[in-house]
Amino acid sequence: MSAIAWGHREGGSVLHRLPARTKLIITVAFAAVVVATPREWFAAFGVYAVIVVTGLVIARVRPRVIARRMTIELPFVVFALLLPFIALGPRIRVGPVELAVEGIWGAWGLLAKATLAVGAATVLIATTEPRRMIQALSELRLPHVLVSIMGFMIRYLDLIVDESRRMKIARESRGFRARGPGSWAIIAHAAGAVIIRSHARGERVHLAMLSRGGSG
Numbered sequence: 558m559s560a561i562a563w564g565h566r567e568g569g570s571v572l573h574r575l576p577a578r579t580k581l582i583i584t585v586a587f588a589a590v591v592v593a594t595p596r597e598w599f600a601a602f603g604v605y606a607v608i609v610v611t612g613l614v615i616a617r618v619r620p621r622v623i624a625r626r627m628t629i630e631l632p633f634v635v636f637a638l639l640l641p642f643i644a645l646g647p648r649i650r651v652g653p654v655e656l657a658v659e660g661i662w663g664a665w666g667l668l669a670k671a672t673l674a675v676g677a678a679t680v681l682i683a684t685t686e687p688r689r690m691i692q693a694l695s696e697l698r699l700p701h702v703l704v705s706i707m708g709f710m711i712r713y714l715d716l717i718v719d720e721s722r723r724m725k726i727a728r729e730s731r732g733f734r735a736r737g738p739g740s741w742a743i744i745a746h747a748a749g750a751v752i753i754r755s756h757a758r759g760e761r762v763h764l765a766m767l768s769r770g771g772s773g
Contacts, residue, residue, distance in 0.1 A: 570615050572684040577693035584681045588674045596666030602673070609676035616683045626679045633671045637664040687711045713758065721751055 572580070587608075594601050613623060644660030685693075691708045695701075724747050735744060 570617070570684070572612065572616050572680065575684070577685045577689040578696050580681055580685055581690070581693045581697070584677050587677050591670050591673045591677075594670075596662055596669070602669050605673050609673055609680065612680035613676065613683075616680050618679060618683045622683070623676070623679060626682075627672070627675055630671045630675050633667055637667045640664045640667070709759075709762070713755075713762075716758070717751060717755055720754065721747075724751070 587605075591602075591605055594605075640663045641656035641660035642654075644657035644663060646657050646659040648655040648657050650656075691704060691711065694704050694707065728743070728747065733740070733743065
């Protein structure tokens with residue numbers, strides 16, 4: 558798998574030199590601490606943010622890469638924006654609308670914790686090669702089946718990305734441009750086609766493994 562598709566960036570920083578198993582443990586522990594931190598502890602979240610930003614700087618992750626990684630939390634962002642409107646309890650008026658106090662707190666906590674966790678994961682991915690990540694999972698005694706599935710997922714991610722790219726080029730060559738909600742149906746159809754093709758490819762790989770004596 559290419560480093561571009563994975564997100565790894567070559568470098569000689571102290572984060573790059575750390576063992577993958579150590580980085581994985583630190584990232585999971587950091588995310589657990591962030592999630593367990595009460596949302597009212599603003600100073601703690603400030604310290605967490607400094608740690609994440611420092612890691613991104615040391616790893617030399619470009620802002621464009623960070624922005625692309627952050628898109629994974631878009632569902633959380635949408636849900637967080639709805640919380641002040643749908644939550645119950647005391648409400649305060651902000652301009653022409655009334656917002657639930659508990660919903661505002663919930664939105665803040667969700668966005669802060671999700672953003673910090675994604676930032677920490679971005680540092681991990683940017684400083685760790687895919688094969689070393691799989692090796693670290695194996696060393697941490699994760700179930701063999703899960704490690705194998707993740708290994709195949711990473712191995713074939715390039716094919717899926719390349720297939721999505723070809724479909725995008727085909728759409729644009731026919732005059733398609735993603736402009737507003739009207740284009741969402743076409744994009745969703747294309748995403749569904751990629752998922753179906755990926756599943757079919759997985760079935761073929763599984764049958765090929767079984768025909769060669771595999772028992773996984």
